[in-house]
Amino acid sequence: MFSSTLSALADRISVPARRRSGPMTFTFGRTKTELLAGLTVALALVPEAVAFALVAGVAPLVGLYAAFIVGLITALIGGRPGMISGATGALAVVMVGLVALHGVEYLFATVVLMGILQILAGVFRLGKFIRLVPHPVMLGFVNGLAIVIGLAQLTQFQTSPAPATDHPGPFNMLNGTWMETPQLLVMLALVFLTMFLIWVTPKITKIIPAPLAGIGIVAAIVIGFGIDVPNVGDMSSIKGGLPTFHLPMVPINLETLEIIVPYAIILAAIGLIESLLTLNLVGEIKEERGGASQECVAQGVANTVTGFFGGMGGCAMIGQSMINMKSGGRTRLSGISASLFLLAFILFASPVIEVIPLAALVGVMFMVVIGTFAWQSLTIMTRIPKLDAAVIILVTVVTVWHDLAVAVVVGVIVSALAYAWNASRRIDAHTTVTDDTKVYKLEGPLFFGSAEGFSELFTIADDPDTVIVDFAHSRVVDQSALQAIEALAAKYVAAGKQLQLRHLTHDCHQLLNKAGQLIVDSDDDPDYELAVDYNVRLGRLGSGH
The missing domain is CATH 3.30.750.24 (STAS domain)
Structure with missing residues (x-):
């Protein structure tokens, strides 16, 4: 039942899912689809990367470099082709304290250590334990993250952010200064127009991804009619050069380790949890399995490299991954092209990208929220065990009010205790x-x-x-x-x-x-083992090892 709920997300994706039975043939049409999907993702990555960098208290280019490097490496060697990684809000809210207390150089050192820990998690195959996350927790994760993505878009309707507070709740951002009514109405109209275009485009043509069509048409309307609404350039200039190799300028001693190790462990855990849950969600859509340990290594390599090139680190992004899926991206080419397009924006095309209205990108993200939220989970609440329904609600609430890692841990613990009680x-x-x-x-x-x-x-x-x-x-x-x-x-x-x-x-x-x-002793004494290890050994035997 829960699997069908997650799989229902695939029904809203316009391009048919493929099984992992064989490699996808790259025809001209497939290549075009992958490249256009990558372009769409890159456009959506820009404001997200800039916003998360500002949340973490670092320069916008630090977030953009992380989105480029992490996205490129994970697209090349990650465990699930079609997944998109980059700078995320879940990591940014942890980084802000480190940057405020010790500076950005300590952040770079922490990201390097975070990556090493993630590589070790992959080497020791700890990613397989993601199978211990029950389906109710997965549904709560999906719903909570959809709400968080939606709330994050509300800041685009404000002229100044909410004042800083020691205990920021998820709705603290609503305390910012909102746009004047006329401008707010124009902004909302453009958002709804973008959403309508994304909905109607697949019914007319599948030549161009619906999100890209929505962004392009709305941008053309705003520029053509000279409509005064915020654009990407109002957030910050995205122009910059190639990222350069940079050793973190921190003292090499025990005191430095005492500072960065706790942050690195937390960031590594949050990054892997969000990445592996996104891996499972994309796997439901593509009808693929496995790849958890490979994804851990890919995330670790990506973060280690980005730490040496002035990036803030990152992990898988469920919102951008869903944009990629909806746009038809199914292979590594879409993720690679998204990263290269993003780099091109930074190096050459910043004047063009900076005039894109934020309303168009907000509309895309709202469609992501609608497509990500597991609406069917609302209808099955009365037909599943009450405890499972409670876990879905609990994980959703904790994800919104606190963070993803805590929500997943709480959900797993509650589910485990419930199972232990029932099994006893x-x-x-x-x-x-x-x-x-x-x-x-x-x-x-x-x-x-x-x-x-x-x-x-x-x-x-x-x-x-x-x-x-x-x-x-x-x-x-x-x-x-x-x-x-x-x-x-x-x-x-x-x-x-x-x-x-x-x-x-x-x-x-x-x-x-x-x-x-x-x-x-009996000849039929049972011999139990973990299914994933058994399957791996069968795979080796089948390969002649």
Whole structure:
């Protein structure tokens, strides 16, 4: 049910999804689509990168360089072709404290260390643990991030931002100075016109991506009629040169490490969580799986490099990734071209890009919000377990009010505790008595939550002299389970009765101490392992390794 909710997003994407069964053929039409999708993404990246740089307290070019470098490297070697990465608000809000206290050079050093940590996460294949994120958490992440993207666009309707505060909430930005009514109405009209053009263009033609058509037509109207509305150039000039290699100018000592390590760990975690969740979301659209560890390495390499070239670092961007998907981008070419177009804007085309009205880009982002929000999650609330519905709402609220990383961690913890509580009540045993032997056939997981219930299943005083505990339909999960088995064995031995343990896994054979001699080996003893490791080994065998 949850998978279908996420997959419903794919139904709103105009270009059909393809499976990972083979490489995509680059015809002239496909190449044109990828390049136009990249151009559309690049246009949307400019105001986002500038805005996030200003949030972090650094120069706009620091954000633009990060968008170019991170976007290019992840497009080349990332785990999911078609994903877009760059400077993001989730990272910027963490960076602002570091920059304010210690300066931008410490930020560059932190980004380098952040990248190294992400590379290590990929090398040790920690990305596979993203599968532990339940679907309700994923839905909450999608909905919360859509709301955050939408709220971020409201600042474009203001002439001055909200005053700084020690405890900025998500709606603090509403306290800025809003445009005068006439200009605000014109701005809103242009936003809605852009949204209408994006909606209607695919019904007329698919030659040009709908977001690009919306931006182009609205820009032409504004320039042609001389309409006075804010444009990209009003935020900041984007003109600059090529990024140059730059060693962070910070002292190399323990004091520096004490400053940058906490920030690097937080940034690495947030960047990987947002990137891997975006990887899953894009995978739903493209019907692809895997690539988590590769994406970790790609994000790490990208951030390490950008730290040495004066960039603020970044991660995957769900908004720009959805723009790319909606525009038809499905391969690495769209992400590569987006980064190269962005560099061209910085080097040569800044006068052209700076006259694009912000209203057109806001309209594009509002369409992203509509396309990203999992609307079906609202209709299934009454048909799913109440706890799952609560997790969706909880993760959505925490994402909006705090940040993505905390929201995902909270969602996973609540879901895990709920699962543990439910699973603890599923331990049961079916008993059969033949002659002087009683067999307990266990069902359900045996772990810390069900260990007490497991002990209560046995009537030691009333049992015959020979007792068999069959674990064929149970799973011994943790040390608490092993301890419960040891304690049960000790009770039967003290009662002078013979206990046999059957169908335990081989790792349990090794871990059990006191009850180890009671195990009866069988040819069909179960052997469990993590599915991702099993699949990787099968892939190696299939490749001849």
